[in-house]
Amino acid sequence: MxxxxxxxxxxxxxxxxxxxxxxxxxxxxxxxIAQDAQSGAILMVAWMNREALALTxxxxxxxxxxxxxxxxxxxxxxxxxxxxxxxxxLDCDGDxxxxxxxxxGGIACHTGRASCFYRVLRDGTWQTVExxxxxxxxxxx
Amino acid sequence: MxxxxxxxxxxxxxxxxxxxxxxxxxxxxxxxIAQDAQSGAILMVAWMNREALALTxxxxxxxxxxxxxxxxxxxxxxxxxxxxxxxxxLDCDGDxxxxxxxxxGGIACHTGRASCFYRVLRDGTWQTVExxxxxxxxxxx
Numbered sequence: 001m002x003x004x005x006x007x008x009x010x011x012x013x014x015x016x017x018x019x020x021x022x023x024x025x026x027x028x029x030x031x032x033i034a035q036d037a038q039s040g041a042i043l044m045v046a047w048m049n050r051e052a053l054a055l056t057x058x059x060x061x062x063x064x065x066x067x068x069x070x071x072x073x074x075x076x077x078x079x080x081x082x083x084x085x086x087x088x089x090l091d092c093d094g095d096x097x098x099x100x101x102x103x104x105g106g107i108a109c110h111t112g113r114a115s116c117f118y119r120v121l122r123d124g125t126w127q128t129v130e131x132x133x134x135x136x137x138x139x140x141x
Numbered sequence: 142m143x144x145x146x147x148x149x150x151x152x153x154x155x156x157x158x159x160x161x162x163x164x165x166x167x168x169x170x171x172x173x174i175a176q177d178a179q180s181g182a183i184l185m186v187a188w189m190n191r192e193a194l195a196l197t198x199x200x201x202x203x204x205x206x207x208x209x210x211x212x213x214x215x216x217x218x219x220x221x222x223x224x225x226x227x228x229x230x231l232d233c234d235g236d237x238x239x240x241x242x243x244x245x246g247g248i249a250c251h252t253g254r255a256s257c258f259y260r261v262l263r264d265g266t267w268q269t270v271e272x273x274x275x276x277x278x279x280x281x282x
Contacts, residue, residue, distance in 0.1 A: 018265055041181070044232070096257075111233055116234070116237075117239050118233070119231045125158070126162055
């Protein structure tokens with residue numbers, strides 16, 4: 001029959017039980033924390049849908065779901081700042097992912113900093129404590 | 142006039158501009174990542190509303206908003222596993238918090254483990270790689 005979706009239409013990457021253990025939110029997404037595998041620094045937080053998580057595991061690099069652009073986003077596709085996957089972890093509730101990664105270029109943030117968490121609360125204000133390592137115009141120009 | 146809310150009704154903890162820099166989601170919440178200040182291990186992720194974040198800063202300990210119980214949750218109030226605040230960070234988009242903490246008792250997870258991220262993806266399944274340090278029945282009994 002013409003309009004039926006057959007089981008064979010599932011991609012191989014999607015055909016894995018471990019993805020069913022993930023508790024996707026009402027939008028079908030899960031937050032993913034990228035952590036530097038060596039230093040332990042928290043680099044950034046982004047979102048994954050089922051396909052992004054499956055691709056992250058199968059390709060061995062961080063693949064996110066861009067909520068603003070509504071499409072898959074292979075981290076580093078424009079900047080070269082690819083995140084090579086070292087380890088994938090899931091929390092007790094199954095609703096947050098941690099990726100331990102090797103951050104190519106040493107820059108995770110679109111501002112050109114090593115980490116997106118470059119503001120620290122001091123004396124009642126957010127103070128920037130990490131330098132811009134590369135001008136974003138150079139990264140994305 | 143009787144039913145008016147005057148500016149004086151604002152609590153002092155709420156009267157701080159740094160809270161306005163936070164981009165709360167449509168439910169008025171922000172995800173907060175608790176990270177061990179010494180080891181860098183990611184312990185858990187929970188949620189904060191404006192009051193929880195203000196209290197975290199003013200009390201110097203992690204205070205979350207429990208979405209299931211719909212009330213403030215001073216981490217460790219039942220278990221004794223208080224998270225002493227060492228540093229508060231905000232990301233570039235202003236929509237994720239990192240708390241560097243000293244985890245009293247060495248246990249962050251309600252399962253009695255050091256961290257909630259005790260499952261690692263290996264050979265296509267989530268494998269538990271961290272031991273239960275204390276029986277949850279003892280922690281919450």
